Amino acid sequence: MLTVELKSKDKMPLYEQLYLKIRGLITEGELAEGEKLPSERGLAANLQISRNTVTLAYEQLYAEGYVEVRPQSGYYVNKIDRINSEKKEEFTDIKNESVNPEPEYEYDFSPFSLCKESFPYRMWDRLYRQCMRDRGEELFNLGERQGDMKLRVAIAKYLFGYRGLSVKPENMIIGAGTGYLLQLLEHLIDEKSIIAMENPTYMQAYRIFSSLNRKVYPINLDENGLKVEELKRSEAKAVYLTPSHQFPTGVVMPIKRRKEILGWASGEDRYIIEDDHDSEFRYKGLPIPPLKAIDTENKVVYLGTFSRTIAPAIRIGFMVLPDGLLKVYRKKLAFLACTVPRIDQAVLTEFILGGHYERHINKARKIYKSRHDKLISSLKVFGDKVKIMGGNAGMHLMVKFKLDMSEEEVVSRGEKSGIKLVGLSKHRIGENPEGGEAYILIGYGNISEDRIEEGIKILAKNLIS
Template sequence: MVEITINMDYGSGEPLYIQLYNFFKKEIQTGKIEPGERLPSKRRLAQHLGISQNTVETAYEQLLAEGYAESVERKGIYVNNLNRDLFIHFEDSPQTQKEISEDSVQYRVDFSHGAVALEHFPYSVWRKLTLQSLYEEENSHFLNGDSQGELALREVISKYLYQSRGVRCSADQIIIGAGTQYLIGLLTMIIGRDRIYSMEDPGFHRTREVFKDQGVTLKPISLDQEGIVLNHLAESKANITYVTPSHQFPNGMVMPITRRMELLKWAGEKDRYIIEDDYDGEFRYKGKPIPSMQGLDRNGKVIYLGTFSKSLIPSIRISFMVLPTSLLEKYNQHFTFYKQTVSRLHQHTLWQFMISGHWERHLNKMRTVYRKKQTVLIQSIEKYLGQKVTVIGDEAGLHILLNVQNQMSETELIERALEKKVKVHPTSVYYANQDIGQEPMILLGFGGLTGDQIELGIRLLKEAWELD
C-alpha cells in the first residue's frame, strides 16, 4: 500500500480535496506511485492527514472519474496503468501546468441537491431560543446527557412523527445522532455485521460507503417504476434492506402502498429488517401523503430514519432513528456506553422551537416555498429545453433528474455546463452496477436557489447543451 507524505496548506484558500487530488495525480503521472498500487483507505488516510473522510472521498472520486485509478469492490482503489510517455513533458508545459479547479470557478448557478433556502430560516427566533437554552437551568446543559438524546426532544419528535408521518413509537425507541451516516454505522453494529445487507441501486452513495466501511456484505438491488424489485431482493438472500420509499434517492419515485405492503411481507420472515430512510418526506407536491412504512408495520421489522437537515438546516446535524423493540433491547444491553453525539444546547433549542409552534409554522412555510421553486424549475425546463429532455422524480423532495437526449455523455453535459459557469451534478456515482447502455441523467437540486437563479441556470443549460 502507498505511503503518503503530504503537507496540507490550510492557508492557501485552495480546497483540501483539490490539494489531495493534485498530489495523487502528479505522483501517478510521474511514476512515483506505480500502476497496480492500492491507495490508502479513506478512513486511514483521513486519520493520517487529520482531515475529514469526505475530503478524501471527494479527491478519490475525481481520480476515479479521470481514469487515474479504479475501484475494486471490497478490495479498495488501485492505480491504473497509464502511458507515462504522455506525461514526460508535463512539468515543462505551461498549458498542462494550468490547473482548473471546479471550486475556483465563481458559479453563476449551482444546482446542488444539498442546499436549502437559508433566506427563510428564522434566524431571530433561533437566536432567541439558543440564548434561552444557555441561561435556563444555568449550566446543566454543559454536562453529558442521555446517550439516546434529550428525553424532552425525543418526546416531541415522537408526537410529531405520529401526527405527520404515521410513525408509531415512544420516546424510548428514538435515538438521536449527528447525521444519518453516524446512525447507520451504529445501527449496523446493533443488528450485526454477519447479516447480508442490501440497498437500492441506484442509491445514496454515502450510505453505501458507510455499509462498506462497516465491512458488511452489501447487495445492490435494482429498481423499477415503483421502487425496489422484490424478486431481485429475494434472490439476493439479503435479510436487511435499506430503502427510501417516500422519495427514492436519486430517482425520485414514491413507493406505492402495494409495494410497501409487499416489502413488509418480505420482512415478516425471521431476522429480516427494513431500514426506512425518510430523509425529506415532509416535501411532497403531487397526490396525497403516503404513511411511513414504519406506521404500517405490525411486526416490529422497520427501523425508521429521519433528519432535520432538509427541513431546517444541514449544519444542525440532528438526525434520529426509531428502533423496533427487539433491536432496542440489544441497544440497551450493549451500546448505551456510546455517548450522545449532538450538542445538548442544540437539542434543547430545537425542543423549544418545536413545542412553541415555530417548527410547524416553519415547515408549512417551507412546503410553500419549495413548491413554488419546483414549479419555476419545471416551467423553465419546458420553456427552454422542451422535448429534448425528460423530467424524472418531480413528485416530492428538493431535486429532480433530467434525462438529456442530445447524444452527450454525463461528463460532457457537466463540462459543457461548467463552461457557462453552471454546476450540475452526476447520477453515475449513485450506481453500484452502472448500466453502460443507460442514457445519461443529470441531477438538479433547487432548494438553495431563487426563482431567477433557477430560470437563468436552465437558460444557460440550453446554450451549453445546444438544445435548439
C-alpha cells in the same frame, strides 16, 4: 482576540466560513491545545457579525471534536494529532479544502443545497439564549445516552401529528446526523449478514456500510421501486430503502410493493431500514405515509434528520429501533453517550414544541414549490428533448436529456458555463446500465426562481444550439 477574514457576499454562509477558518487554525497548530477561544459575544463584536453565527460555528467545531466546552468557562481547543511528513497523503482532504477548493458556480443546481434564507435565525438565537438562561447549568451536565427524553417526546409528537406515525420515545436514539446513526445500526445487525440497498441510492449510506466492511448487495429499481424478487435472491438480512421519495430517482413506492417488502421481513430475522429523508416537502396531494406506519411486526428501523429541513450544520438526526434491535443496542452500545450537545437538543425541543418548526417547514415548502414549478416551466425550452421524473416532491428533479451526448458531456458543458449539475451515475453502485444516456439530477433548493430560469436558458443554449 481572534481575527479572521469573512466574505459577506460569498455564497458560503458566514458560520460555515468561520468554522472552516478556525478548524484550519486548529489543524495547522496556530491555535494550540488547551487554548481558549474568544467568547461568542466578544468574537461577534470583533468580527461585526451576529452572535448566532459564532454560536453555529463553535457548535460545529464542538460536534466534530475540535474543541471542548468547560462549564461556566467557554470553548477550549482539544488535542489534535498533527500531520507528519510520512503520512501527508492520508490527510489530503484537509489540505485540498484550502488549496483546491470546489470551483464556484454561477448557477448551483446541486440536489443537496438548501434554502438558507428561509431559516428563522433570530428565533433560533432567541431560543438558544432562553435555554442558556433557564437551564444553562443543567445543560452542561451529562444527559441521557439515547438523547434527552424531552426532545424524543417532542419528535414523537411531531411524527404522530405530521406523519401519522406512532412511535415510542423509549425506542428512539438521537445522534449527530443520519451517518452516525447508520454506523450505530451497523453494529446491531449480525456482522456476517448482507445489507441490500436500492441502486441507485444515497451514496453516503453505501459508503458508511462499505467502510465498515459490510457486504452490500445492490438491487435495481423498476417503476415501483426496489425489485422484491431480487431482494429475495440476495440472502440479505436487512434492506435500506427511501420508499416515500426514493433518492435519487423520486419513485414513490406503492402500497402493494411496500407490503411485499414487509412480507419478505415477516417471520424472519430480517429488518427494513427506512430513511424518511425529505417527507416534509411534497407539493401535490397528501404526504406519502411512511412504511413504518403499516409495520405490524416491528420490522422497520425508522430514520429521520433535521439537517435537510433546518440547516446542514444542525447535525441532529433520530433513529427509532424495533424492540428486537433495541434490546441488542442496550446490550452492546448502551454505554455510548449522545453525540449531540445538550444545548442543541434543548433549542430544537423548544423549536418543535413552540410550533416554530412547523411554521418553518410550511414557509420552506412554499419556497421550494415555487422553485420546483419554475424549474419545470424553464425546462420547456428543451421541448421534447427532456423527460422529467421524480417531480412534486423533494428538492430536485431527475431529468433525462434525449440528446446525442453522454451524461458526462452534459455535466461538463454545464460546468464550462458556470452551471453545477450532478449525474445519476454519481449515485449508482457499480456500472451504469443506462450506458450513454444522460440522466441528470437538477436541484432547486438554494437558487432563486430568476436564477433557475437564467441558468436553464444558458444550459439549453450550450446543449441544443
